[in-house]
Amino acid sequence: MxxxxxxxxxxxxxxxxxxxxxxxxxxxxxxxxxxxxxxxxxxxxxxxxxxxxxxxxxxxxxASRDALVRALAAWATRRFHEAVEAARPETAPPAVALYQVTVNVLRVKIAWGFAMDALPVDAPEVARVHAEVLARCERLFVRVRDAGLLPPDADLNWVRRVYYALMHEAATHAPETDAALDALATRVVDTLLYGVGTRGTA
Amino acid sequence: MxxxxxxxxxxxxxxxxxxxxxxxxxxxxxxxxxxxxxxxxxxxxxxxxxxxxxxxxxxxxxASRDALVRALAAWATRRFHEAVEAARPETAPPAVALYQVTVNVLRVKIAWGFAMDALPVDAPEVARVHAEVLARCERLFVRVRDAGLLPPDADLNWVRRVYYALMHEAATHAPETDAALDALATRVVDTLLYGVGTRGTA
DNA sequence: AGGACTTGCGACATGAGAGTTGCATGTTCT
DNA sequence: AGAACATGCAACTCTCATGTCGCAAGTCCT
CATH class of the missing domain: 1.10.10 (Arc Repressor Mutant, subunit A)
Known part of the structure; x- marks a missing residue:
């Protein structure tokens, strides 16, 4: 890998x-x-x-248990940041970027899920990067909306929260192959946009 | 109350x-x-x-810290169970039941969120009730599907996981009024069925 | 090869939290 | 009112995780 x-x-x-x-x-x-x-x-x-x-x-x-935990958080945060950046969320076509971010973050979240969201973020370094990623994410959703994938009056905050929640859930069952990971990411994006109800899900 | x-x-x-x-x-x-x-x-x-x-x-x-934690889990589980049962998920019309379960569980989850899902479930009592609620939930989704709200080939397991995830997310921001709680539940059900994308979100 | 660095091991100091007890003071229940 | 029970307080024991040290043996780098 x-x-x-x-x-x-x-x-x-x-x-x-x-x-x-x-x-x-x-x-x-x-x-x-x-x-x-x-x-x-x-x-x-x-x-x-x-x-x-x-x-x-x-x-x-x-040096201390606390230092270890902080280092772990910092490490996971760094990988998280890399995952988002690697998808070029500001420049790739919105739909592509959304998918790519999903795959990348899913991969990191599967390996570092605990450190990513069950850890206190009082370290300034970690908080800063988290804020940075958050901003990237928000801008990505603006682009997704402007591309017509979201209604003009969509509550982007709710969209983002749902997106995070779906990621979190999806990351609990680690897929074996890359193909399965792709399928999982597809499912996340699909569910985010169209839900699980009776509609054209494909 | x-x-x-x-x-x-x-x-x-x-x-x-x-x-x-x-x-x-x-x-x-x-x-x-x-x-x-x-x-x-x-x-x-x-x-x-x-x-x-x-x-x-x-x-x-x-008697011990452990006993306290177990009692807390048992308590929350009981309230969880009550919340689901009170919605009569087996007999009320599927759409109504789904909504009602959502409101009820949301209310409990806001107050006892930690005890409900951040706690080990090694107690037989707790595990039994959880399994019971899970079964109720699965049957409810079968009814919802048969009512035409979900496609016939829907992966009910994924549906349930998404539902849980949305609840979990929604419960992080406690609404002030009952009206806001209703709005939140509506949002959860809506998002579950139709997603956040461009569609008839009503 | 050889100096620098790292690791495992055993031993130890420290402190914090769990869990207990007895007693004087309140609170409930009937 | 009065028995029965609950609480606060203070003192104590005990276990266990954290954090340190020095030393002998192993690994890395050039």
Whole structure:
């Protein structure tokens, strides 16, 4: 799958990490996502075990439990941002952009769902990016509306909330293949626009 | 508002509680919902404070933190069940039942949202009721489909998931008046059936 | 190869929250 | 009114997660 060279887990990347360390940090973040999504009150020990490292190592990489949680939120937020940007929501044709954003975000949400929305966003860094993404999303829906896919008087705020809710729901059942992911995204967009009722759903 | 004589917070109601006690228990459950929805890891002390009682009193009513959480889940589940039943989903006309269930559940979800879906359901009592409600919900959607509101080949599982997701989202912004609640329920049902796209949204 | 860095392990300090008890003061119920 | 029961308060025990350290063994980089 070749991730796009994700970079900093901690605020400042003064020195480039040793390959060694980077792997460990990643393992810990992934373990934290997995473990915390099951039990948000899980201990450092449980996270360490899931990551396959000693508890002290976790503490070496993340000063405190809180720091780990914040790093996890920051990490997921970054990926979220990348997912949205990669869809070129400001320039691609509205319908295409909407679909593309859906696929990309779904992919991230499946892997980092817990960190993305069950985590407090008191970190300024995270809040800023969230606001940025929110703005992108709002502008995208304006474009979608202007393209005639939404009625001129649509409540864009409600549209966005419904969109988020559908994403959230869709992300709970991870598809196996890329084809299934596409199908899922299609379903989300379709449902958003036309609902599940008796209409031309295809 | 006159709650419908809600009964047992703890598994067995051998002796009727003293009016005194009942108030305290209720205050604690309500406080727990409020406090835990903000911070699921909140302490007994915080819950006690929010309930306006001493920490020891909480322990007197609920043997352990776990017992409190389970009681909270059981309580919310009971109210959930009542909300669905009160809409007579098996006998009322499908469209009416769907709307009525939506209003009723929305009301409960606004007050007990955390306990309803952010809580582990390992208690058999809770799981049983959840399953029961799920079955009711599935049968309701069959009726809704047979009434022609859903296409004959609709994926009822997806329909239900979307419905839940919309409820969840709608319940995050508590309306002030009953009229606003009706409007919200209408919006949920409308969105479920017709989406937010360009169509006859009435 | 060799210095720099990382990790696992065991041991320890600390603090916070859960859970308990006894007693004096209120509140309910009949 | 009076028995029965609930509450607040203060003090205490205990468990457990967090956070630290030093050291020996392993891994990375050039």
């Amino acid at each position: 070749a991730l796009p060279a994700a970079s900093k887990p901690q605020p400042d990347d003064a020195k480039p990490m040793r390959a060694d360390t980077e792997r460990t940090v990643r393992a810990i973040l992934e373990a934290a996502e997995r473990v915390l999504s099951v039990d948000p009150a899980a201990t450092m020990e449980q996270i360490a075990e899931a990551a396959g490292v000693a508890r002290t190592t976790v503490h070496r990489r993340f | 006159a709650l419908p004589a809600a009964s047992k917070p703890q598994p067995d109601d051998a002796k009727p509680m003293r009016a005194d006690t009942e108030r305290t228990v209720r205050a604690i459950l309500e406080a727990a919902e409020r406090v835990l929805s903000v911070d699921p890891a909140a302490t007994m002390e915080q819950i006690a404070e929010a309930a306006g009682v001493a920490r020891t009193t909480v322990h007197r009513r609920f």
